[in-house]
Amino acid sequence: MSASIENVVLITGASSGIGAALACRLARPGIAMLLHARGGVNGDKRDLLAQRAAEARKAGAEVEIKFSDLLEDGVGKDLVSEALKHFGRIDQIVCNAGFADRRLFGELTASDFDKAYKGMARAFFEIATAAIEPLSKSSRGRLVAVSSFVAHVYAEGGLFPITAAAKAGIESLSKSLALQIAPHGVTVNCVAPGYTRKESSGHSALSEEAWKRAADKTPLGRIAEPCDIAAAIAFLLSDDARHITGQVIHVDGGLTLA
Numbered sequence: 001m002s003a004s005i006e007n008v009v010l011i012t013g014a015s016s017g018i019g020a021a022l023a024c025r026l027a028r029p030g031i032a033m034l035l036h037a038r039g040g041v042n043g044d045k046r047d048l049l050a051q052r053a054a055e056a057r058k059a060g061a062e063v064e065i066k067f068s069d070l071l072e073d074g075v076g077k078d079l080v081s082e083a084l085k086h087f088g089r090i091d092q093i094v095c096n097a098g099f100a101d102r103r104l105f106g107e108l109t110a111s112d113f114d115k116a117y118k119g120m121a122r123a124f125f126e127i128a129t130a131a132i133e134p135l136s137k138s139s140r141g142r143l144v145a146v147s148s149f150v151a152h153v154y155a156e157g158g159l160f161p162i163t164a165a166a167k168a169g170i171e172s173l174s175k176s177l178a179l180q181i182a183p184h185g186v187t188v189n190c191v192a193p194g195y196t197r198k199e200s201s202g203h204s205a206l207s208e209e210a211w212k213r214a215a216d217k218t219p220l221g222r223i224a225e226p227c228d229i230a231a232a233i234a235f236l237l238s239d240d241a242r243h244i245t246g247q248v249i250h251v252d253g254g255l256t257l258a
């Protein structure tokens with residue numbers, strides 16, 4: 001790593017949508033990033049993350065990439081080790097990777113529940129556990145997790161039971177950790193997006209029609225763009241947000257008010 005690096009950031013789920021928009025927003029000289037993704041369900045999307053990394057390098061960032069499936073044991077810890085191996089430290093982590101499942105009780109099995117919980121709440125738990133020590137050594141330690149409106153809005157036709165449970169788990173883990181780690185100057189927050197545009201390469205749980213209805217349901221009259229969510233995450237990572245911890249920031253066009 002070059003001596004002029006000011007900030008080392010790990011972003012999970014950086015191959016498309018919000019994670020990719022964040023990597024693009026943060027990329028500049030002086031920043032090092034470990035960008036992570038699964039590489040698609042069958043490894044068919046590996047090129048995408050490599051492309052994101054190339055774009056970020058062009059903007060002056062130092063970038064490494066890592067493919068792993070957060071459903072596998074130990075992956076969270078490996079990701080933190082990988083960032084330390086490449087860059088020698090970690091200042092900030094964004095746990096963004098996730099997926100939505102809109103199946104209802106009766107359609108869902110216990111193993112679907114385990115998958116949602118493992119891929120999101122447990123992955124966050126593993127990453128955060130491994131990161132406590134390195135983040136505590138940083139003068140700008142930040143952990144931001146991407147939650148979802150689905151853990152806050154319960155409306156007929158828009159229920160995501162196991163995704164909501166997994167995201168609610170992330171939010172409560174974040175609040176406990178925020179208090180525990182506050183004496184080290186590290187902040188822990190969540191951003192809860194409303195309906196947010198998917199890239200064609202993303203994993204959408206909704207049909208075209210359902211996306212149109214989502215915009216109608218949103219008080220500001222449109223769904224979010226990935227850059228809207230990335231802006232809020234970037235703010236929480238910034239020095240300006242140094243006194244904000246244990247919060248859930250809703251970036252949802254007013255959806256949680258409706």
Ligand SMILES: NC(=O)c1ccc[n+]([C@@H]2O[C@H](COP(=O)([O-])OP(=O)(O)OC[C@H]3O[C@@H](n4cnc5c(N)ncnc54)[C@H](OP(=O)(O)O)[C@@H]3O)[C@@H](O)[C@H]2O)c1
Nearest residue numbers: 013015016017018037038039040070097098148196202203
């Ligand atoms: N879009 C929305 O409407 C919306 C609303 C509320 C909350 N959110 C949350 O925002 C976050 C980003 O969503 P997005 O819409 O930007 O999604 P997206 O474009 O589908 O990207 C999801 C990212 O997460 C990665 N990922 C998914 N499952 C993974 C696994 N098991 N192991 C490792 N990586 C995995 C994907 O990797 P591969 O593509 O390589 O598989 C991809 O990089 C998610 O946590 C999501 O729940 C989204």
